[in-house]
Amino acid sequence: MQTCSICNAASPDDASHCVNCASDLGQFSLTAVALKRMQENPRVRAVRISIAGDACSHCYELMKTYPKNKVPVLPHRGCSHGNGCRCMYEPVLEETAIVGKVAE
Ligand SMILES: [Zn+2]
Numbered sequence: 001m002q003t004c005s006i007c008n009a010a011s012p013d014d015a016s017h018c019v020n021c022a023s024d025l026g027q028f029s030l031t032a033v034a035l036k037r038m039q040e041n042p043r044v045r046a047v048r049i050s051i052a053g054d055a056c057s058h059c060y061e062l063m064k065t066y067p068k069n070k071v072p073v074l075p076h077r078g079c080s081h082g083n084g085c086r087c088m089y090e091p092v093l094e095e096t097a098i099v100g101k102v103a104e
């Protein structure tokens with residue numbers, strides 16, 4: 001499932017353009033817009049992919065933190081779940097990295 005950021009219509013995972021307004025979903029789906037915003041934000045160190053609780057094994061394997069310039073495109077093309085890929089991007093902020101540091 002992909003949601004168009006321009007008209008809010010839902011399109012299938014394999015659609016390249018919005019079924020309602022024909023916008024390019026590679027640029028204008030909610031996930032694509034969210035990723036672009038994170039990549040442009042200097043405070044975002046990396047991007048984590050979070051998955052739905054009942055995600056398929058393909059999506060499960062790809063639940064990782066990625067460098068900002070190597071984030072895979074969502075929805076995952078190989079998703080086998082009946083409702084399609086529902087993975088989301090999550091920003092990993094500088095602050096989070098500092099909190100996550102191990103004390104000496
Ligand atoms: Zn649309």
Ligand SMILES: [Zn+2]
Binds near residue numbers: 056084085
């Ligand atoms: Zn999946």
Ligand SMILES: [Zn+2]
Binds near residue numbers: 075079085
């Ligand atoms: Zn997925």
